[in-house]
Amino acid sequence: MENLNTLFNAGSVAIVGASNNVGKKGYEILQNLIQGDYKGNIYPINPKEAEIQGLTAYRSLTSIGTRVDLIVIVIPSKFVSAVLEEAGQLSIHHAVIITGGFREIGCDDLDAAMLAVAEKYKINIVGPNCQGVNYTPNKMCVSWPLIRGKGPMAIIAQSGTVAAQFGLIADKDSIGVSGLVSLGNKSGLTEIEFLEFFGTDPNTKAIALNLEGIKEGAKFLKLVKDILQQKPVIILKPGRTVKGMIAAQSHTKSIAGSDKIFDAACRQIGLIRADSIDELYDYTKILGFLSKPAGNRVQIITSSGGSGILATDIFEENDVDMVEINPELKRILSEKLPSHCVLSNPLDLTGDTDAARYETCVEEAINFNNSDMFLLIFGDPIPGAHEVVSRLRTKTDKPIIVCYLGGGKIEDEETQKMHLVGIPTFPTPTRAAKALAILCK
C-alpha cells in the first residue's frame, strides 16, 4: 500500500466533478479546499467548464499534464472506474470517492469493478459514499463542512455526520482538529490504515473513532493496543442493543458482532468507550490535552455550590476520590480567603468570588500532596479566569480542568481562551466530572 502520508500531505489535488453550481457536492468540496487556504495546486476537472470558482478547469486528469497526488471524485458511480483507470495510468495513488451508489445500495458490481482497478494500480480508496477527508496541517479540507481550526484531535468516523459534528464543535470551541476522515463504505482503506497514520502522526495527540462495524477485529485490537502506548484512542461504537446492532449491520453491510464481547476486548486493551457524540468529544479533548494524574484524588474549587454538588455525585459514582481537605491547608486558606468561603471539598468560594481566589487556593494546595488534580468551576461571569489557570499550569504538573457555566458572553470568551492554550473546559459540572473520571482511568 502507498504511504498515506502522500494522501494527507498531498501537494496537489484534482477534483473530478468540480462544479460552479452552488448546492452540488462538487461545488462545496472545491470551495472548502479554496477557503481552507490550501497551498498546493488545485485542478478542477469538468469537461463542460473552462473556469470553476476562479480556477482553470481541465477536461480530464490527463489534460492536467503534471503530477497529481490526490484525486477527489464526485461524479456518478458508474463513471468512477474509468476515472480510476485514468488515474492509475498517471500514477496517482490516492482517491477520495465522495460518490455514493455502490455496495450500500446493492450495486456490488460497481464496487468490484472499482476495486479491481484500484488493486491493479495500487490506488488507495477512501470511501466510496463518504464525506471526504480534512487534514489541517496541510490546510486540505476535501470534505464538508469546512473546518479550518488546527488542533490535537483526529476523528475517524464511519458516520459522516458524526465526523462533521465533531469537527464543528471542535472548531467552535477554538480547539480544532488535526485530521478528519469519513470512512464511508470502507471498500478500500479502513479504520486500520487511518489508525496507523494518525497513530504515528506528530500533529495528532488523541484519536476519536466512530465505528459501526469492525472488519478485522483481532488486527484492530492489536493495533489500537500498540497505539495506546503512544496516545489515547476513544471509540463511539453504537449498537449496544439488539435493534441498534441490527441497524448498524444494515447501515454498514458488515457484521457488527456481539457488543459484550467487544466491550470486554476494549476493557482488556484499555480502549475507552464513549456512549454519545458529546462523550466522544469530551473524552478525546481531555485526553488530548492532559496527561493522566498520579492518583485519583480530586479537589473541586467552585463559585457555585450547586455545581460543586453535581460534580461530586459524578466523581463518587466513578471512583474518583473526593478527598478531604488537608487541615493545615484549610488553616492557611482561612487566613487568605473571606470568612464566608466554605473550606471543604467542594471548596466553595461563593458567588462574589473573582478569579484571584481560585489562584490563591490552587497555589496553596499544590504545596500539599493532598490531591492529584483540580476541577475549577466558574459558575458566573468571572473575567480573567483563563489567565489564572494559565499561570497555575506553570506551577504544577497536576491536571487542572475547568467547568464554565452561567457566564454568558464572558463565559464564551473565557472558554475560547482556555482552549487556545490547551486547558480543557466543559459547559456543565456533569460533563466536566465525567471527563476527569476518564482521565484517571
Add this chain to the structure above:
Amino acid sequence: MENLNTLFNAGSVAIVGASNNVGKKGYEILQNLIQGDYKGNIYPINPKEAEIQGLTAYRSLTSIGTRVDLIVIVIPSKFVSAVLEEAGQLSIHHAVIITGGFREIGCDDLDAAMLAVAEKYKINIVGPNCQGVNYTPNKMCVSWPLIRGKGPMAIIAQSGTVAAQFGLIADKDSIGVSGLVSLGNKSGLTEIEFLEFFGTDPNTKAIALNLEGIKEGAKFLKLVKDILQQKPVIILKPGRTVKGMIAAQSHTKSIAGSDKIFDAACRQIGLIRADSIDELYDYTKILGFLSKPAGNRVQIITSSGGSGILATDIFEENDVDMVEINPELKRILSEKLPSHCVLSNPLDLTGDTDAARYETCVEEAINFNNSDMFLLIFGDPIPGAHEVVSRLRTKTDKPIIVCYLGGGKIEDEETQKMHLVGIPTFPTPTRAAKALAILCK
C-alpha cells in the same frame, strides 16, 4: 401570605443599593431591569447619587412618595432589617434580597432579625443570598444574567448558577422562559410558594426545579402531585451519593435526606428526575412543548445512518418501541423515494436528502397507525427543515421532535426557527432520544 402575583407582576420596583459602578450587583440588576424593557416604574435608591443610569435616584424608600410593589435589596446584610422595617411601614409586601451574609455564613442573628420584621409586616422574602427573580411576561428581570426571551418554561432553582445556565440556554435556543427564580437561602419564600404560583400561572407550561434540600417533604410531594395534573414538573436534585448529599447539606444548611426514599417518592407521584443540567433543560423543553403520545412506538427518519443507530440504542434501553415499519407503508414509500433510501426503522433517507423527503415519509406514515411519534434527524445542512415540520404538525397530533446536527450555520438557523414555533429540537441523537423517552413515561 401576600399573593405572589403582585411580586411577579409588580408595577413598580425599587432597587435599594442601585449603583453607577459597573461590576457592582446594584449596577447589574438595575441595568438588566432597564435593558429588559420593564414597563413599570423604576426607583433606584442610593443616598449618594442624584441620578443612576439615567434615572432619578432616591435617598430612601420613603422619599419615593408613591406606591412601590417590589423592592430588590443589594446593600450589606447588616442594613437589610432596617430597610425591611421602612418597607413594612410603607406597606411594601415583596422583597428580593440579593445580599448574602446571613445564615449561610453562620450569621443566624441577622437572619432572625430580618425574619422578625418580615413577619411583623407580612413581607414576602425571596432569598437572601440569591440571584433574584425574572418574569418575562412582565419584562421584569431583577436578576442576572439578563434573559429577555419569553417562553413556556419556568425555572425555580436553589443554585443561582443552575438557574442562570438554564435561562441562558433557553434564550440562546430562542425558547426563553416564563419565570426564573433563584431561591438562595429560602429564609422566607421556598419552593412551595413558587410552585403554587407557577403551577397556576397561564404563562408557564412546564416547571423545572433544582433543589438541594426540601424543607417540607410531605407538603412538597402533595403539591407537586396536584400540579402534575395540570402541567409537567421536572426536578434536578443532586446528592445521589453520600458525599454529594453531605455537600448539599453543607451548601443549603438543611437536611437533604435519603436519596433512595426521595427517588421512590418521585416515582410514586410521577415526578421526573433529571441527572444533569442538560437533562433538566431537555426534559422541561419537550414536556413544555408537546403532549404525551398515545403509545410508545417511535419511527426514526434520518439523513444520517449513524445518528439513527445512536438514537436506536437509547430507545431500546428506555423501553421505547422501535416498531417495524408497516409493509404497506414500505411499499408506498418505495415508489415515492429514491431506491437507495433504506425503508426500515430507522428509515435512512441518506446523505443526499432534502427536507421534502421527510415530509413525504411522515405524510404517508400518518395514514397508518403504526407509530405514535416521530424523531426526525437532520444530520447535514438541510435547509427548509422547519417549514416541513411546521406543515406536518398541522396534519397530525402525534409528537414530532427533531434532532439537528452536523449542519453548521444552517443548523443554527433551522434550530432557532423550530423553537420559535414550538418544535423541540436537540443537538445530538442521544439527547433527542432520551427526551422522547421521557415524554412517553
